[in-house]
Amino acid sequence: MRERLFPRWGAALFALLPLSEILYTPATGQTVYAAALASLICALVCAGGARLAPAWQRSHVLQWLLALFSLWPIVTSLARMGLFLHNTVFSTRPLWSLILILTVCTLLAATAGLNRCAMWALPIAWLAGAVILLSGVLTVSQMQPAHWHMPGSALPRETGQILLRLLPAALALSLSLPERLSGAAARGLSAGGALFALIALRTTLLLGTHTAALLPYPNFSAAGLAAIGDFARHGEVFFAVPLLLCELGRCAALSCVLLLPFSHSYGVLRLSRRAKQ
Amino acid sequence: MKLPGILLLLTLLLCGCAREVSPVSALALDRTDDGYRLTAEVVRQDSLDDAASPAYLSATGRDLPGLLSNLSNILPGELYLSHAQVLLISETVAEESILPLADYLCTENDVRLSLRVAVVRDGTATDLLQSDDEVYALSELLDRAAQEGTLPDMPLYRVSEVLHADGTAILPALYLDEFGQTAPAGTAVFANERLSCFLDGSEIGGGSDA
Amino acid sequence: MDTITFSTDLESNIRLMQSIFRGDNTFVTRRAVSRAGLSCAVFFFDGMVNNIAINQSVIRPIVCSDLSCASAETICQTVLQINDSRVETDSSKLFASFLYGDTVVFTEGDARPVVVNTKGFSVRSASEPENERVLSGPREGFTECFMPNLALIRRRLNDRRLKFTFLRIGSRTNTIVCLCYLAGVCEQKLITHLRRKLEGLDIDSVLDANYLAERIRDHRWAPFPTFGTTERPDVVAARLVEGRCAVVVDGSPVVLTAPFLFQECFQSNDDYYISFLQANLSRLLRVAGFLFTITFPAVYVALMLYHRELVPARLLFAVSAAQRGVPLPIGWETFLMLLVLEALKEAGARTPGAMGQTMSIVGGLVLGQAAVSARFAAAPTVIVVAIAGVTGLMVPKLQTAALWLRFALLAAAAAYGLYGVGFALALTMTWLCRMHSCSVPYLLNLIPRVQAEQEDAWLRAPWFFMRHDRFAVKRNPSKGDKP
Known part of the structure; x- marks a missing residue:
């Protein structure tokens, strides 16, 4: 039986995409606008992509092309997650071992199928949203409105950079949706994009653009300034874990897209002959 | 079930020893004839019943990476800066450009961005650091003063930002009073990334009478 | 059992029965002859029957009868003075009833035996189950005796739609298993699914409900329960009202209910019998306790x-x-301390009564203190493991999963x-997302949230808000409910 992918799950799955960009995006004065703009463009493109999905899926060639295309965001995601862990906590571990363990986790999650990944995305998206908001609230008193920047000439370039990372994954997913979920895709990307922009704003107002430019992961470092009394000072990891889970969800969903031509089922990935029955 | 079991065991085998670390609660940086001297307040606690007590270790070198490396060589465990909350710099150090120092500390993974930097007036930073036997007394003093508004609230990330923006900054100043106790000494003003002058309470309008 | 054919000759039937049960000293043969000369043979097992019923309702009516010759039907209809008797021609059913405490009566000239319900073995009283105690509410619990267990359920559900369907499972034990459901409330698919699974079992013995539960459950390797177990009739009644099925196994006080959802792990009987304000706080504490016990170490x-x-x-x-x-490194130290905790729990559980409590105190306090003093373990590790152990007891249904x-x-x-x-928690979540219990998503009402079923998911709504037809599992969201 083909199971239904509910709009709310679909929206959560798409919300993971902008959220998983947060850790790696620099915080210049333009990032707030660029994040919002890129997410909005993505939402529009994906809404269109989701409408095209049924037609797209009728062609085996296009499906294969999409599967190959999804390789790119998967590989970049795994690589940047591995690098992030290597640069922040596990500097003594070989990079390949970190990427390997991330790949294993991704595949384990992907075997559940696209529907279950989307179902799983719902609590993860809520968790990430809650952590982002809590982190923001805890640092409000330290923010300096003077660090605010108006949109400038660097905005198109930054928007393009974010789009380059966000759009391939979003497009691959929207074209693989089992049902017409264009509204859900747009809602998810918009909600995720709003949180993305908010956190970029927090980093800019907190650290300032110059300090942020010094840091390899400014949004991550800024989260370290959120503390509850003497507890969780330097607590970036509490911020990073849900965001990495978002990225894991994104990789798992894209892996489902990658394996879609083999699986014949949106529900649970089955490579055996049983799936064709 | 076998596979998860094997994976679990393999992962357990990866359990590493917790590395022995020497946690630093505060640092003091002084200028010497041929470079700098970095003094670290290392926290020692031997048993649950004891109170944490400070121990002071110094190293000399020509730049901050070298100083930290030399310091870690003489420490019993790995130099652990994550719990360092204060960096004291002497007047002579502050008279040079402090921007590279702030930048370096910002980019160090271990160092907290909320580390408070203070300038020591009329004396060495090491003397002031060693004047108090209680761990974290200095950071508590600076926190309280920042909250009350008697000293500038300038954690490391803010110092770096303002210095990058236009090279001017204000930092809290401390000194050892006649009783040998640490006391606020107004504000150190930086221009072009260098210490320019000190302002006491009356000059910035917050004091009683001059 | 092979088919056994009886003859019209009473003596040969007696010899046949005695040869079948040769060597069994509880097997009793009683000849009874009426005033007019009608010969009958009464067979039963000592200890399994109600002697008064046999004496007064079987033997006395035969002996006092004026019939000189009678068929099995006549004996059944006009002689025996008992509420439940029948002529049984199927030898396998005959022996199943006979072995279970019924009495068999043969009469001269008829090859068909009469089966009389004279079951009368001693049973435990319906006391409150030790592991499902409540602060207030009903205190009755199931016993090992089958029919009284069904009666306990029926007493709570006076509904003509309540059905008890019997099955026999186990080629050696021939255990009666009863599938209970409310027709029209429980989905027919669920009944068929469970019935097919139970009938498909090819096993020797069923001595407890868990013999079945482990065999017919979905996700056999998962540490999360996919069958509910309870010893309380009120819980079974509540589950049946919600559209679930129950499986009662003869000889076991534990009744299985299916489907079982993840949310039920955090529900307690008390939740429904005390104020919703207190019940919901307790439920949230249970959720927190579970998260705490698995994550704290x-x-x-x-x-x-x-x-x-x-x-x-x-x-x-x-x-x-x-x-x-x-x-030891801290990881190994915590690992070993957790093992010690499990060992202490096991020793406490297996040691009788007061000695078990002493074991726990000696283990918990003395050994812990000694281990810290001797530097076998650090005091914070002991505290962490102890807290994990204590919070682990808050959700008994998830003890295996927590472990x-x-x-x-x-x-x-x-x-x-x-x-x-x-990552490990996220993968566990993926696992939970994939799980089903009798084709119902395991996380129904939690993630695939069905709006109408929210009254008793994370929190219990007050009774005055709760609709009376809250069939938590009746609807499968995969088929069109809008979450």
Whole structure:
């Protein structure tokens, strides 16, 4: 039986995409606008992509092309997650071992199928949203409105950079949706994009653009300034874990897209002959 | 079930020893004839019943990476800066450009961005650091003063930002009073990334009478 | 059992029965002859029957009868003075009833035996189950006796739609298993699914409900329960009203209910019998307790190995001081302490009565203190493990899951810190998302939220808000409910 992918799950799955960009995006004065703009463009493109999905899926060639295309965001995601862990906590571990363990986790999650990944995305998206908001609230008193920047000439370039990372994954997913979920895709990307922009704003107002430019992961470092009394000072990891889970969800969903031509089922990935029955 | 079991065991085998670390609660940086001297307040606690007590270790070198490396060589465990909350710099150090120092500390993974930097007036930073036997007394003093508004609230990330923006900054100043106790000494003003002058309470309008 | 054919000759029937049960000293043969000369033979097992019923309702009516010759039907209809008797021609059913405490009566000239319900073995009284105690509410519990168990259910559900369907499972034990459901409330698909699974079992013996539960459950390797178990008739009645099925097994006080959803792990009988304000707080505490018991040792190890910057400075210094001199790395130390905790729990559970309590006190206090003094373990580790152990008791239905997850998360924490814990929890969540119980999603009402079923998911709504037709599992969201 083909199971239904509910709009709310679909929206959560798409919300993971902008959220998983947060850790790696620099915080210049333009990032707030660029994040919002890129997410909005993505939402529009994906809404269109989701409408095209049924037609797209009728062609085996296009499906294969999409599967190959999804390789790119998967590989970049795994690589940047591995690098992030290597640069922040596990500097003594070989990079390949970190990427390997991330790949294993991704595949384990992907075997559940696209529907279950989307179902799983719902609590993860809520968790990430809650952590982002809590982190923001805890640092409000330290923010300096003077660090605010108006949109400038660097905005198109930054928007393009974010789009380059966000759009391939979003497009691959929207074209693989089992049902017409264009509204859900747009809602998810918009909600995720709003949180993305908010956190970029927090980093800019907190650290300032110059300090942020010094840091390899400014949004991550800024989260370290959120503390509850003497507890969780330097607590970036509490911020990073849900965001990495978002990225894991994104990789798992894209892996489902990658394996879609083999699986014949949106529900649970089955490579055996049983799936064709 | 076998596979998860094997994976679990393999992962357990990866359990590493917790590395022995020497946690630093505060640092003091002084200028010497041929470079700098970095003094670290290392926290020692031997048993649950004891109170944490400070121990002071110094190293000399020509730049901050070298100083930290030399310091870690003489420490019993790995130099652990994550719990360092204060960096004291002497007047002579502050008279040079402090921007590279702030930048370096910002980019160090271990160092907290909320580390408070203070300038020591009329004396060495090491003397002031060693004047108090209680761990974290200095950071508590600076926190309280920042909250009350008697000293500038300038954690490391803010110092770096303002210095990058236009090279001017204000930092809290401390000194050892006649009783040998640490006391606020107004504000150190930086221009072009260098210490320019000190302002006491009356000059910035917050004091009683001059 | 092979088919056995009886003859019209009473003596040959007596010989046949005696040859079948040769060597069984509880087998009793009683000849009874009426005033007019009608010969009958009465067979029963000593200890399994109600002697008064046999004497007064079977033997006396035969002896006092004026019939000289009678068929099995006549004996059944006009002689025996008992509420339940029948002529049985199927030898397998005959022996099943006979072995279960019924009495068999043969009469001269008829090959067909009469089966009389004279069951009368001693049973335990319906006391409150030890592991499902409530502060207020009904205190009756199931016993090992089958029919009284069904009566306990029926007494609570006076509904003509309540059905009890009997099956016989186990080629040696021939155990009666009863499938209970409310027709029209429970989905027919669920009934068929369970019935097919039960009928498909080819096993020798069923001595407890768990013999069946492990065989017919979905996700056999998962540590999360996919069948509910209870010893309380009120719980079974509530489950039946919600559209679930129950499986009652003869000889076991434990009744299975299906489907079983994850949310039920955090529900307690008390939740429905005390104020919703208190019940909901308790339920939230149970959820927190479960999360705490599985993550606390792992988070402790992760913090001390990889994220010491997160620990408040003075606490870190104290824990580091306590760790000094302990021979094992903190991951292994916690792992071994958790094993010791499980060993103590096992010893406490297997040791009788007061001695078990003494074991726990000796183990918990004396050994813990001694281990810390001797530097076998650090005091913070003992505290962490003890807290994990105590909070683990808050959700008894998830004790197996908590045990395994605690170790798995500990391993993940030791290897990859809080990131490892996060990933391990996320993969566990994926697992839960994939799970089903009798084709109903395991996380129904939690993630695939059906709006109408929210009254008793995370929290219990007050009774005045609760609709009376809250069939939690009747609808499958995969078929069109809009969450």
